[in-house]
Amino acid sequence: MSVDSMKQFITQGDFDYIFDAPMCDYTTLKIGGKADILVQPRSIEELTLIISKAKENNIDTFFIGNGSNLLVRDKGIRGIVIKFGANFAKTTVEGEIITAQSGISLSKLACICADNGLSGFEFAAGIPGSLGGGIVMNAGAYKGELKDVVFSVTALTESGEIKTFNEDELDFSYRHSCFSHTNMLVLEAKLRLEKGNKAEIKAKIAELAQKRRTTQPLEYPSAGSAFKRPMDGFAAAMIDSCGLKGCTVGGAQISQKHAGFLINYQNATANDVTKLLHHVQEVVFSKYGTMLEPEIITIGEE
Numbered sequence: 001m002s003v004d005s006m007k008q009f010i011t012q013g014d015f016d017y018i019f020d021a022p023m024c025d026y027t028t029l030k031i032g033g034k035a036d037i038l039v040q041p042r043s044i045e046e047l048t049l050i051i052s053k054a055k056e057n058n059i060d061t062f063f064i065g066n067g068s069n070l071l072v073r074d075k076g077i078r079g080i081v082i083k084f085g086a087n088f089a090k091t092t093v094e095g096e097i098i099t100a101q102s103g104i105s106l107s108k109l110a111c112i113c114a115d116n117g118l119s120g121f122e123f124a125a126g127i128p129g130s131l132g133g134g135i136v137m138n139a140g141a142y143k144g145e146l147k148d149v150v151f152s153v154t155a156l157t158e159s160g161e162i163k164t165f166n167e168d169e170l171d172f173s174y175r176h177s178c179f180s181h182t183n184m185l186v187l188e189a190k191l192r193l194e195k196g197n198k199a200e201i202k203a204k205i206a207e208l209a210q211k212r213r214t215t216q217p218l219e220y221p222s223a224g225s226a227f228k229r230p231m232d233g234f235a236a237a238m239i240d241s242c243g244l245k246g247c248t249v250g251g252a253q254i255s256q257k258h259a260g261f262l263i264n265y266q267n268a269t270a271n272d273v274t275k276l277l278h279h280v281q282e283v284v285f286s287k288y289g290t291m292l293e294p295e296i297i298t299i300g301e302e
């Protein structure tokens with residue numbers, strides 16, 4: 001089956017889809033060529049149907065959440081992008097345990113926690129990703145990480161089995177989980193929080209949001225920190241000390257406000273971003289002997 005016949009299969013079903021989807025609309029960097037097909041599943045049944053059809057016919061599948069840690073190349077994506085978002089975002093609250101589907105945004109989940117007087121998730125309110133993407137990356141900020149609250153994850157394994165991973169199996173570490181660099185799909189997670197005071201939780205969220213606005217270039221499209229924290233220091237401090245703030249390639253720039261952020265300053269292409277990432281790596285390596293590892297994940301046709 002070619003992409004065209006996959007498109008025909010999708011048209012005949014009742015899917016939420018878009019053909020030739022401009023990936024700049026689905027990534028916070030606002031960059032990227034078109035994906036042949038983008039589907040936003042509403043149920044596990046829809047999801048497994050799409051995946052098995054694609055597998056059967058050798059069509060590549062890519063999974064995304066809110067696209068806030070992604071660089072999509074300029075030629076776009078050949079195959080199917082499966083996006084987890086508002087269609088896949090049910091939550092239930094039972095005492096101090098929240099069960100949530102992977103498409104819910106971390107900010108929405110933080111609001112649900114606050115509204116239910118549950119504390120421990122305030123740190124994640126300003127991370128612009130989905131719960132699924134957050135778990136894959138073990139996202140974290142302000143001394144909190146997803147690993148502190150997530151104790152069970154249900155995922156679709158590469159062999160098509162639905163499996164629940166408990167705390168010991170999640171293998172969380174800095175920006176890593178057992179789902180990183182695999183084709184497993186995070187479907188749902190359970191989070192354990194603590195009873196707290198609603199007003200205090202909301203005040204903490206507002207305080208952290210203010211901190212982000214002051215220190216991060218939120219006025220420009222970006223994918224957050226461009227590089228992971230190296231063993232021997234902080235990426236932003238190293239980049240800054242190399243005089244790279246404001247360094248520009250095409251429309252991509254190292255933020256003047258925060259050297260850890262690479263921003264889409266003016267109509268940047270993925271190629272501009274890649275060149276700038278390499279340039280920063282080279283300059284930092286020649287000064288410190290440290291090869292910075294990109295935190296941004298690059299996908300799409302070269």
Ligand SMILES: Cc1cc2nc3c(=O)[nH]c(=O)nc-3n(C[C@H](O)[C@H](O)[C@H](O)COP(=O)(O)OP(=O)(O)OC[C@H]3O[C@@H](n4cnc5c(N)ncnc54)[C@H](O)[C@@H]3O)c2cc1C
Nearest residue numbers: 065066067068069129130132133134139140141186223224
């Ligand atoms: C302004 C800004 C600030 C940021 N601040 C922070 C911060 O403080 N801390 C931090 O850790 N990050 C931060 N980030 C980066 C980003 O928000 C996080 O890495 C986030 O967890 C990514 O989630 P996502 O849903 O956007 O994932 P995506 O970018 O869509 O995907 C990231 C990876 O996860 C995979 N993936 C996504 N969903 C699933 C799923 N359901 N199942 C399996 N795989 C999946 C994708 O295939 C991809 O490999 C920031 C980004 C921006 C733009």
